[in-house]
Amino acid sequence: MSAIRPFQHTPSSPVVFGAGCSAGIVDKTLLKRASKILVVTDRGVVAAGLLDPIVKALGDRLHPAIDDAVVPDGDCAHVDVVAARAKAAGVDAVLALGGGSVMDSAKGICMAMAKGVPVSTLEGVATLRTKLAPLVCVPTTTGTGSEATQFAVLMDRQAGKKRIYVDQNLVPALALLDPALVVGLPASVTCATAVDALTHALEALASKMRNPLATAQALEAVRLLIPSGALARSLAKPDDVDARGDCMVAAHLAGRAVSSAMLGACHALAHVLGARCAVPHGVANGLFLVPVLRHNASKSIGAYQRLAQTVNAVDVDGAIAVVDEFVHGVAGIPRRLRDVAPGLAQEELPLLAKAAFVDPDLPTNPAVLDEAGLLTILRQRW
Numbered sequence: 005m006s007a008i009r010p011f012q013h014t015p016s017s018p019v020v021f022g023a024g025c026s027a028g029i030v031d032k033t034l035l036k037r038a039s040k041i042l043v044v045t046d047r048g049v050v051a052a053g054l055l056d057p058i059v060k061a062l063g064d065r066l067h068p069a070i071d072d073a074v075v076p077d078g079d080c081a082h083v084d085v086v087a088a089r090a091k092a093a094g095v096d097a098v099l100a101l102g103g104g105s106v107m108d109s110a111k112g113i114c115m116a117m118a119k120g121v122p123v124s125t126l127e128g129v130a131t132l133r134t135k136l137a138p139l140v141c142v143p144t145t146t147g148t149g150s151e152a153t154q155f156a157v158l159m160d161r162q163a164g165k166k167r168i169y170v171d172q173n174l175v176p177a178l179a180l181l182d183p184a185l186v187v188g189l190p191a192s193v194t195c196a197t198a199v200d201a202l203t204h205a206l207e208a209l210a211s212k213m214r215n216p217l218a219t220a221q222a223l224e225a226v227r228l229l230i231p232s233g234a235l236a237r238s239l240a241k242p243d244d245v246d247a248r249g250d251c252m253v254a255a256h257l258a259g260r261a262v263s264s265a266m267l268g269a270c271h272a273l274a275h276v277l278g279a280r281c282a283v284p285h286g287v288a289n290g291l292f293l294v295p296v297l298r299h300n301a302s303k304s305i306g307a308y309q310r311l312a313q314t315v316n317a318v319d320v321d322g323a324i325a326v327v328d329e330f331v332h333g334v335a336g337i338p339r340r341l342r343d344v345a346p347g348l349a350q351e352e353l354p355l356l357a358k359a360a361f362v363d364p365d366l367p368t369n370p371a372v373l374d375e376a377g378l379l380t381i382l383r384q385r386w
């Protein structure tokens with residue numbers, strides 16, 4: 005056994021879990037103190053009927069101009085428009101009801117409101133140096149974990165790139181995990197988001213910034229998703245609130261794990277593919293997860309042996325095979341890039357490798373990957 009190395013663990017948001025808990029949102033002290041609450045959501049959430057109970061619960065403290073126009077891969081320009089409007093109206097708290105794009109857009113709105121500059125200019129690590137308006141996150145998918153993290157990812161469509169933000173001030177003030185909100189989630193979204201959650205857990209487990217607290221969270225997320233069968237049970241019986249709750253807690257735990265242990269090469273590759281082709285984030289992670297695990301295996305033996313124990317595999321190769329079956333069997337993520345990104349040409353792969361090489365998630369990958377190594381993985385998956 006190796007000694008525990010020095011580490012720092014980043015705290016995550018306070019959390020409340022339980023079927024129906026979002027109905028009590030108005031009783032939360034944090035929101036009792038706010039007089040003008042901006043709700044950020046998207047049209048899918050509205051169409052699913054999830055917004056109305058929240059609106060009723062907030063009563064006259066709701067800022068009337070609800071932002072229900074968040075798009076997949078939250079948009080920097082949209083964030084700037086909503087933030088300017090909210091600041092002028094005196095908004096003093098933000099409530100995000102939705103998946104990762106909604107929660108990250110809400111984080112962007114809080115940033116732009118506090119700093120008074122375009123959100124694209126705030127990209128980077130620890131750039132904020134100021135407290136933001138309190139953000140309450142109510143996730144309606146079970147993958148991103150953004151409700152727990154100090155991260156946000158937004159798409160700058162003018163620049164054609166994803167902007168990545170890492171700042172302690174982005175940790176939400178409160179997360180409400182209500183599995184009743186996700187029983188209607190379509191199977192494709194359930195699968196892609198579960199694969200994103202698993203990727204968070206596995207990248208945190210082996211990251212250069214891994215630490216015992218994040219490892220405990222990551223392994224429990226893996227246990228819920230794989231041996232406990234949270235995804236398989238959610239797919240077999242979509243209204244199984246217990247199975248949905250397990251997926252939701254797994255995603256949250258994995259979010260907590262990456263918030264302190266950070267990510268790795270899989271996310272670096274997924275970011276550039278998502279920016280180039282709008283492939284759903286979880287699908288992009290699923291494409292690259294197994295080859296990245298194989299590449300990292302020699303540098304992550306201890307971490308992957310813990311994974312093997314958790315998924316009841318005899319060794320590291322067996323653990324990677326279990327992950328392969330989860331991603332491509334249970335979740336049904338394709339194995340070939342050209343099947344998920346039909347607009348992409350093979351000649352573009354070197355450009356993707358170049359962009360992934362400078363992605364801020366790459367430096368914490370446990371094994372070195374240069375542009376050539378990233379290109380090899382992209383070509384393996386072509």
Ligand SMILES: [Fe+2]
Binds near residue numbers: 200204271
């Ligand atoms: Fe992710």
